Amino acid sequence: MKRNLLTFFILGGLILLAVVASQVVGIRLYDRVATNLCISLTLVLGLQVFMGNSGILSFAHIGFMGIGAYASALLTIPTMMKGMALPDLYPFLKDVQLSPYIAIAVSGLVAALVAAIVSYPLMRLSDAAAVITSFALLVVLHTVMTHWSALTNGPRTLFGVPKATDVKLAALVALLALVTALAFKESRTGKLLRASRDDERAAAAVGARIPQLRWRAFILAALFTGIGGALWGHFITSFSPRAFYLKETFLILSMLVIGGANTVTGAVIGTFIVTAAYESLRGIEGLLNEAKVSSQPVIGLTEIVLALAMMAILVLRPGGLFPTREIGALLARRFGRPEKSG
Amino acid sequence: MASSSLKAVNISVEFSGLRALDDVTLTVDPEEIVGLIGPNGSGKTTLVNAITGEVPLVHGSVSLREEAITSLPPWKIALKGISRSFQIVRLFNNLTVIENIESASLAHGDSLRVARGKSERLLDEFGLSNRAEELGGALSYGDKRRVEIARALAADPSFLLLDEPAAGMNEAETDALLHTLSRIPRDRKLGLLIIDHDMSLIMRLCHRLHVLASGRTIAAGKADEIRRDPAVIEAYLGAKAAHA
Numbered sequence: 001m002k003r004n005l006l007t008f009f010i011l012g013g014l015i016l017l018a019v020v021a022s023q024v025v026g027i028r029l030y031d032r033v034a035t036n037l038c039i040s041l042t043l044v045l046g047l048q049v050f051m052g053n054s055g056i057l058s059f060a061h062i063g064f065m066g067i068g069a070y071a072s073a074l075l076t077i078p079t080m081m082k083g084m085a086l087p088d089l090y091p092f093l094k095d096v097q098l099s100p101y102i103a104i105a106v107s108g109l110v111a112a113l114v115a116a117i118v119s120y121p122l123m124r125l126s127d128a129a130a131v132i133t134s135f136a137l138l139v140v141l142h143t144v145m146t147h148w149s150a151l152t153n154g155p156r157t158l159f160g161v162p163k164a165t166d167v168k169l170a171a172l173v174a175l176l177a178l179v180t181a182l183a184f185k186e187s188r189t190g191k192l193l194r195a196s197r198d199d200e201r202a203a204a205a206v207g208a209r210i211p212q213l214r215w216r217a218f219i220l221a222a223l224f225t226g227i228g229g230a231l232w233g234h235f236i237t238s239f240s241p242r243a244f245y246l247k248e249t250f251l252i253l254s255m256l257v258i259g260g261a262n263t264v265t266g267a268v269i270g271t272f273i274v275t276a277a278y279e280s281l282r283g284i285e286g287l288l289n290e291a292k293v294s295s296q297p298v299i300g301l302t303e304i305v306l307a308l309a310m311m312a313i314l315v316l317r318p319g320g321l322f323p324t325r326e327i328g329a330l331l332a333r334r335f336g337r338p339e340k341s342g
Numbered sequence: 343m344a345s346s347s348l349k350a351v352n353i354s355v356e357f358s359g360l361r362a363l364d365d366v367t368l369t370v371d372p373e374e375i376v377g378l379i380g381p382n383g384s385g386k387t388t389l390v391n392a393i394t395g396e397v398p399l400v401h402g403s404v405s406l407r408e409e410a411i412t413s414l415p416p417w418k419i420a421l422k423g424i425s426r427s428f429q430i431v432r433l434f435n436n437l438t439v440i441e442n443i444e445s446a447s448l449a450h451g452d453s454l455r456v457a458r459g460k461s462e463r464l465l466d467e468f469g470l471s472n473r474a475e476e477l478g479g480a481l482s483y484g485d486k487r488r489v490e491i492a493r494a495l496a497a498d499p500s501f502l503l504l505d506e507p508a509a510g511m512n513e514a515e516t517d518a519l520l521h522t523l524s525r526i527p528r529d530r531k532l533g534l535l536i537i538d539h540d541m542s543l544i545m546r547l548c549h550r551l552h553v554l555a556s557g558r559t560i561a562a563g564k565a566d567e568i569r570r571d572p573a574v575i576e577a578y579l580g581a582k583a584a585h586a
Contacts, residue, residue, distance in 0.1 A: 188448045195445040198434035205447035207420035324436050
């Protein structure tokens with residue numbers, strides 16, 4: 001228990017430090033970066049809840065980010081604007097206008113509900129079959145978002161989402177996701193799910209009902225991913241279904257994999273590292289283009305470097321930077337006296 | 343037969359047409375230690391897998407306290423009170439030792455606090471307290487074996503099936519294990535079925551023996567009788583020895 005508190009204080013402190021630093025510097029860019037960091041943290045921690053504990057790679061999660069973003073948009077775009085932004089919207093939704101804060105929470109629940117329904121039959125699958133079906137699920141969610149024009153404006157950009165996310169709100173949600181991810185890991189469901197991750201057969205032999213455990217984690221993951229998506233929507237204020245597809249999936253996955261999917265520490269540190277790398281690479285890309293180093297514009301440097309970093313980590317350190325133990329446990333083992341009860 | 347027994351009746355199992363178990367009947371009573379022996383490939387592990395629901399039966403039935411548990415999924419059978427260990431140790435390698443043991447207790451519905459207390463007592467009992475925070479995968483082979491048995495016991499089973507618990511242990515470790523195992527059935531009011539190749543361990547530990555060869559029961563009864571049974575000697579040492 002003490003170790004988990006230590007982990008929480010270190011990681012939570014790191015998040016607060018980043019946010020406070022971004023405000024002290026007082027540059028608009030840093031404010032944006034810090035907000036994005038906190039939103040990414042929420043998404044990555046959501047994914048960690050499922051992937052880290054179950055050991056099953058899921059491609060589907062960015063789909064639930066999309067559900068969260070669109071749900072919150074539908075609940076908050078002012079009635080007057082809805083006529084323009086979503087001309088085919090169903091009448092019963094036209095007059096709905098909630099406070100963004102309530103809408104963000106509701107959107108998480110919507111994503112969790114959809115996850116509960118669609119994932120139930122998939123949770124008995126393991127290994128490659130589970131990964132491929134999660135990818136298929138992402139394709140289905142993306143296709144629905146792209147074609148359900150009444151709700152999403154189709155493949156076109158949806159405008160008019162009220163700006164509600166600032167760095168404080170994003171940090172608050174990220175801290176909430178951090179507590180939840182740590183608590184879930186130590187819960188009965190979390191512990192049994194981690195047992196099944198290590199050895200499915202032995203977990204069943206001790207009495208673990210694996211599909212049920214995975215299902216719970218998937219729903220919780222979708223809840224946070226949905227909230228993260230809603231936060232993002234209220235930050236960026238206009239988006240299209242393309243935002244919730246392969247590029248974002250790869251980014252979130254690389255954060256988790258580089259940090260180490262099995263630990264919450266890995267999820268947080270991976271998000272910090274990839275966010276920092278992403279922003280500096282984009283800066284370098286911009287500088288190179290301004291300096292006209294080559295006759296062609298430099299495009300895709302960021303993505304390629306990130307992809308190479310992910311490969312390098314997987315080859316050299318397959319479990320990521322924090323493969324098994326949380327930072328609190330590592331420090332306690334290193335410096336503290338051995339603690340008898342967790 | 344007492345109604346609180348574990349009974350496997352007329353069990354047959356096939357693997358792609360090949361009969362791995364043929365009409366085997368085995369009973370384990372509470373507080374009894376039964377040894378399941380036989381040459382390699384005789385179907386011992388398959389019988390354990392059949393009882394725990396991990397392989398489908400072609401024929402036969404399994405019952406626990408007169409309740410049919412045939413072809414229930416393994417997790418349900420575990421929750422009914424049958425725990426097992428594996429021939430090749432299967433620990434949760436990235437969980438700590440104490441988390442490994444807690445898992446069985448948690449799966450059976452114990453609270454986090456109860457599971458922790460129970461696991462600490464088991465660690466103590468098995469002399470593993472100083473290993474509590476090690477990762478399962480980092481242990482020595484002998485320690486892994488002991489953690490696996492402790493994990494099985496954390497479920498408070500009414501029957502415990504151990505598949506070669508002494509494999510890979512040295513003599514001192516085997517003796518210590520023998521000492522622990524001999525007390526378990528009475529202390530915990532459970533029936534123990536044990537597979538092992540170490541005949542001296544089996545003979546010292548078991549009340550009854552059940553001998554399999556090529557998927558069939560060739561002998562069953564008290565340990566002393568089995569030792570002298572010509573069919574058993576033949577199966578183990580070959581026809582020559584039996585007639586010598």
